[in-house]
Amino acid sequence: MNREIAVVAFAQTDHRRTSEELSEVEMLMPVLHEVLAQTGLKTADIGFTCSGSSDYLAGRAFSFTLALDGVGAWPPISESHVEMDGAWALYEAWTKLLTGDADTALVYSYGKSSPGPLRDVLTRQLDPYYVAPLWPDSVALAALQAQALIDAGDTDEPALAAVAARSRTDASANSHAQLRGSVPHGGYVVRPLRTGDCPPIGDGAAAVILAAGERARELCDRPAWIRGIDHRIEAHSLGVRDLTDSPSARLAAERAGAFERPVDTAELHAAFTSQEIVLRKALKLDDGVRVNPSGGALAANPVMAAGLIRIGEAAARVHRGESDRALAHATSGPCLQQNLVAVLEGDPR
Amino acid sequence: MPEVLKAPLVVEFPFTRSVGPVQSAFLTGLRERVVLGVRTSDGRTLVPPVEYDPVTAEELRDLVEVAPTGTVTTWAWNHAPRRDQPLDTPFAWALVRLDGADTALLHALDAPGPDAVHTGMRVRVRWAGERTGAITDIACFEPYDDSPKDSGPDDGSSAEPAHHTGRFEDPITGIVAAARLDYTYSPGRAQTAYINALAERRNVGERCPSCRKVYVPPRGACPTCGVATLEQVEVGPSGTVTTFCIVNIKAKNLDIEVPYVYAHIALDGADLALHARIGGIPYDQVRMGLRVEPVWTQGSRFPDHYRPTGEPDADYDTYRELL
Numbered sequence: 001m002n003r004e005i006a007v008v009a010f011a012q013t014d015h016r017r018t019s020e021e022l023s024e025v026e027m028l029m030p031v032l033h034e035v036l037a038q039t040g041l042k043t044a045d046i047g048f049t050c051s052g053s054s055d056y057l058a059g060r061a062f063s064f065t066l067a068l069d070g071v072g073a074w075p076p077i078s079e080s081h082v083e084m085d086g087a088w089a090l091y092e093a094w095t096k097l098l099t100g101d102a103d104t105a106l107v108y109s110y111g112k113s114s115p116g117p118l119r120d121v122l123t124r125q126l127d128p129y130y131v132a133p134l135w136p137d138s139v140a141l142a143a144l145q146a147q148a149l150i151d152a153g154d155t156d157e158p159a160l161a162a163v164a165a166r167s168r169t170d171a172s173a174n175s176h177a178q179l180r181g182s183v184p185h186g187g188y189v190v191r192p193l194r195t196g197d198c199p200p201i202g203d204g205a206a207a208v209i210l211a212a213g214e215r216a217r218e219l220c221d222r223p224a225w226i227r228g229i230d231h232r233i234e235a236h237s238l239g240v241r242d243l244t245d246s247p248s249a250r251l252a253a254e255r256a257g258a259f260e261r262p263v264d265t266a267e268l269h270a271a272f273t274s275q276e277i278v279l280r281k282a283l284k285l286d287d288g289v290r291v292n293p294s295g296g297a298l299a300a301n302p303v304m305a306a307g308l309i310r311i312g313e314a315a316a317r318v319h320r321g322e323s324d325r326a327l328a329h330a331t332s333g334p335c336l337q338q339n340l341v342a343v344l345e346g347d348p349r
Numbered sequence: 350m351p352e353v354l355k356a357p358l359v360v361e362f363p364f365t366r367s368v369g370p371v372q373s374a375f376l377t378g379l380r381e382r383v384v385l386g387v388r389t390s391d392g393r394t395l396v397p398p399v400e401y402d403p404v405t406a407e408e409l410r411d412l413v414e415v416a417p418t419g420t421v422t423t424w425a426w427n428h429a430p431r432r433d434q435p436l437d438t439p440f441a442w443a444l445v446r447l448d449g450a451d452t453a454l455l456h457a458l459d460a461p462g463p464d465a466v467h468t469g470m471r472v473r474v475r476w477a478g479e480r481t482g483a484i485t486d487i488a489c490f491e492p493y494d495d496s497p498k499d500s501g502p503d504d505g506s507s508a509e510p511a512h513h514t515g516r517f518e519d520p521i522t523g524i525v526a527a528a529r530l531d532y533t534y535s536p537g538r539a540q541t542a543y544i545n546a547l548a549e550r551r552n553v554g555e556r557c558p559s560c561r562k563v564y565v566p567p568r569g570a571c572p573t574c575g576v577a578t579l580e581q582v583e584v585g586p587s588g589t590v591t592t593f594c595i596v597n598i599k600a601k602n603l604d605i606e607v608p609y610v611y612a613h614i615a616l617d618g619a620d621l622a623l624h625a626r627i628g629g630i631p632y633d634q635v636r637m638g639l640r641v642e643p644v645w646t647q648g649s650r651f652p653d654h655y656r657p658t659g660e661p662d663a664d665y666d667t668y669r670e671l672l
């Protein structure tokens with residue numbers, strides 16, 4: 001691959017428990033306008049558009065087609081959609097730019113969790129024969145992983161609480177976050193996970209613009225170059241996997257080049273405190289790495305957008321000169337089943 | 350801003366799924382109180398069994414029978430069971446490695462409280478009274494006190510699972526995975542305004558500030574320009590049929606005689622056609638350009654159908670852009 005591709009703009013909504021006064025497109029549109037305004041691009045200038053969302057959140061089929069109204073899909077645009085977190089839409093857009101078919105791409109994703117029972121909704125992504133009929137909710141599955149970590153001596157409840165406290169304290173500086181500052185650690189939701197160990201449930205959207213080569217330098221003072229990006233998947237069945245480890249995250253990071261040189265920042269899509277423990281180990285992040293300065297998914301976890309936001313937050317730190325080499329991670333599926341890792345760098349200063 | 354509308358929205362789907370040879374044997378086995386696993390070429394036994402090796406993707410067909418007893422490998426205490434979960438009293442979720450298996454099965458563990466559960470504890474299957482060939486034929490696991498009877502390893506995992514043909518009388522070939530999710534649907538600002546106006550027997554669209562087109566029903570954004578449409582515009586009540594189809598299949602729970610006509614109708618003043626049923630005219634006399642008006646039934650929040658106004662047909666050029 002000899003084409004350099006960078007994140008040149010990032011925008012996100014304020015993430016809130018509910019945005020019921022807005023349809024999905026109404027929630028999304030300001031973010032699309034903001035990310036275009038950052039670059040001075042108009043919709044017609046964008047070479048490729050890719051989005052991520054899930055119909056199960058809203059309970060309506062093909063809901064992403066209505067969200068397209070916020071982009072302005074006439075005259076016809078080159079467009080694609082993944083029924084996944086927007087981080088995977090970004091991967092598709094990155095591939096499209098690599099081929100040379102486009103020089104710029106708009107990537108967006110959104111999720112409104114407020115209409116439905118999110119913990120139950122997420123059970124529908126599980127193995128339909130052996131697992132989904134039992135309706136194990138998302139917190140329950142994360143709790144199984146947390147207990148496995150505790151049994152293995154990798155963490156304990158006070159250490160998990162410290163992850164939660166650090167994340168929400170860092171989120172104080174993030175005006176978009178849903179949970180900020182001091183948040184009570186609360187009682188058990190599914191033991192050993194307490195409310196504080198779990199992400200807030202909320203609605204939100206995010207968008208980024210990618211650009212290739214010189215186009216990126218024209219659009220952004222300090223582009224966040226994607227040095228590598230890779231995603232890997234593990235066995236669907238939880239009982240086959242070692243829940244205390246994330247070999248797929250490690251492999252994705254290796255293929256993305258994350259281990260070639262140290263990173264200074266890591267934005268991890270760790271929705272539960274226990275998942276940060278797993279990812280720190282798998283991604284070989286030591287205490288010198290600034291982890292989730294945005295507050296991470298524990299501060300705002302709009303399903304389908306939270307992974308794209310990790311890439312956006314990491315890129316924005318590069319844009320601002322606060323990071324020279326950042327790792328961004330996104331996940332999907334129960335207990336970190338699927339993992340995507342991107343490495344972002346700014347030009348040397 | 351008036352309060353947005355909200356309504357319950359229930360999504361229910363009985364998903365009918367066929368099963369392959371391995372899943373069929375496993376699920377039929379559960380019906381017969383037999384737990385089957387599958388052997389990989391490196392000698393591991395996977396329970397629940399799968400048809401392809403999760404590591405090598407090699408096809409797996411070598412079925413073995415494992416014990417209905419096992420060991421908890423991790424667990425989580427669920428003090429507030431949710432609808433459709435295996436037990437309605439507090440229970441532990443557990444991954445259980447059955448004796449003879451190398452992998453763990455997820456299920457519920459019935460125990461008096463979290464203090465009665467620990468990783469490494471011994472459990473056994475509690476069978477459901479009525480079994481149909483589904484994972485729920487295991488009602489749950491329950492604590493099982495099997496003080497060691499011999500000198501073997503106490504975790505039981507070294508027990509050699511016995512070969513099994515996987516053949517049963519009347520094997521199951523599929524499952525019905527029923528699901529129900531309850532939502533509270535809100536249509537958002539623009540469509541709330543539209544629906545509220547309809548209740549007053551008015552049609553309200555929104556105009557795009559950029560291209561000046563009027564959309565009805567409004568969705569809050571201009572799909573051409575990608576900007577918010579905020580200026581409300583009253584359109585109709587009459588309109589023109591731009592295109593139509595003749596419906597010959599009776600919809601479930603719909604009390605309308607077939608055949609009937611469903612049409613795109615461009616309301617006067619609107620730049621987008623909405624769709625509605627045409628009544629008050631034989632189905633085979635509906636035509637492009639027909640002028641129609643809404644018919645409201647008593648107490649209804651929306652027009653029941655549209656009927657001819659009796660005006661002359663609209664000239665093609667007046668609606669050609671709306672096709």
Ligand SMILES: [Zn+2]
Pocket residue numbers: 557558559560561562571572573574575
């Ligand atoms: Zn417009």
